[in-house]
Amino acid sequence: MNLRSLIAITLGIFLMFFSAKAFAQSAQAKSTINIRSAPSTSSKILGVFPKGFKTQVLSNAGGWVKISYDGIVGYVKSDYITITNEKRSAVSNTSRASVAKTAAKAAQATVLKDNARLRSDMSTSSKILKTLKSGSKVYVLSREQNGWVKVKTLDGTVGYMAYYLLKMPSQFVSKTMSRGGYERGQAETFTNLSLAQRILEFAQRFRGIRYSYGGTSPSTGFDCSGFVQFVFKNFGIHLERTAADMARTNGVRISYSEIKPGDLLFFDTDGGKNYINHVGIYLGGGKFIHASSARGRVTETDLNSYYGRFFMMAKRVIR
Template sequence: MAHKTKRTAVYLLTATIAFTGMGMTAQASSILPGGGVSLALENGNKLEDVTEDKSSLPIQSIIESIPLANSDAAQAEPTEEDMFRNLVIAQVDSYVNVRSTSSEEGEILGKLYDNSVGTFISEENGWYQINSGSVTGYVKAEYCVTGDAAVEIAKQVGKRIATVTTETLYVRAEASTECDIIGMVPQAADLLVMEETEGWVKVDIEEGQGWISTEYVSLHSEFVQAESREEEERRLAKEEEERKKAQAAAAAAQAAQAAANASTTQEEISYPVSGGSEMGQAVANYALQFVGNPYVYGGTSLTNGADCSGFVMSVYANFGVSLPHSDAGDRTQGYGVDGLANAQPGDIVCYSGHVGIYIGGGQIVHASSSRTGIIVSNAGYREILAIRRIF
């Protein structure tokens, strides 16, 4: 769909941004500003931010689809494809500047990163006016796509997520309550949607792909948005402060642990742990001590049994760092890392409904399932939703 000059979109999508990642420069970087936290588009009139730990985010609000005064009163409820068509998606090596006017002389208000999205407002002299997060301004049209061209790209760069809304949800082999249960997922888990049918969605969990009822989940699509200059400055300052606190707590915990172990000899497991920070290596080495121990749904004991997020939480607790007992919550911790190629030992690797700890050499240690327990696996064995760094 081609937008005419100064044409206003049928729906204005007012959105939020939640940034917890390291900053990026005009060149490629291993750090992402949002780490997957995003504009969340739902089918229907209400669009919501899906971040779990909202208290830690500098900016947040509800995203809503608002009919304009000049639109038809009986305007049909927009489909997800309709909303995708009103997106402006950056297609650049790193980022495109968002400016105050439709000119390169305009003040730089923020950055729209590659594959990040804004909402189309108007077109003027080869520039798109957009709203993205807290930023409203202009981006050069040659670096972005919108209209029909945005629909297919949105499906590729966005992630369709099902967030569990009940305490424990069974995942079944087929889309029926009569079928076998292949696994269980806890409340607030974020699951990657593979397929949608009437009343059911196919999702990816540690035990494999299975089906869950839409009655017990909320569905949305995630996209990363723009970051204003002020947000970037606040984020970087906050991250540096939190990183120093985490490092100090880890150093104290590690010293106490070393003193406690001075008179004992522990059997070492031989896995490649190298590169990255000294603290990250210490986290990975500590986690590897528990390989072979059991998986227990809802558990947090490194010896008697833990689930995936309980394992990550308890490992980091040994270093004085408090993490949530939630795979979705882990996706908001620390700051984002751009891809497995840039991962370092100690990083938290987040999957659909699952998390593990990167140990280097393309591997993770994780509490996998009740069948396998705590094991070491190739990190790329499933699609990665985000990688988060604490130290």
């Protein structure tokens, strides 16, 4: 056997072994850093990549890494992130067909946004198993409490996704579920949850719209209460103009443990004055959407972050 044949055989074995594996790079922020529109410190800042958070690497060149985080695609300096290679087993055609056949009996849902996270448990602090693109299909295994859905992907990965990330299948609309202790123990139907989902889907269309004090429309920008009022008005639900007045007048007060997607969350961000000055809409999965003056736009935020310290109350306006 000559050297050329030996090299060819060795290369063939190498390729056979590694064809069963898929590699992907992930980036984790060492500190909170700016996400920029181009690989340059003079380019526009699109948002921030928080310390400790992890996301997929799209490209890596010239000291800049292109990432997708929280719906923002942009560039971060490679000096401030840790890049790791993650190895995933490929799924054979036979295995994929078996999963698809089994899952076909389950209800199918559609992912509503890019970089949607599939997690190992019903918590935003749990491990991210993978991220999914908008339009991807998953199979609903069960509807859980507190805004989470247990799903299975086509490749057989089972995990949990926040309810607001999914367009739920029609067969869920007619079913009922327990309120889990909500006032008087009435049954909550998926018809009302469907309204909540439509409200959340509508609200998320305005992610990135600039913050403007006193603003009440996409053209002028939004302040916090202007955004919430605008969203609910589109569904025929009238809310007061300010966060404080909404808290006093609209809806039924509920406890923190009872919050569900579509509920209003109120905060005192002035710190200890016990005066409500901020409002957002709960999305499920520990996140809410709001017009943030700090970030300068409509955005999604983890309820257990900075805002958790200033939470005052929650109210339900979808009856």
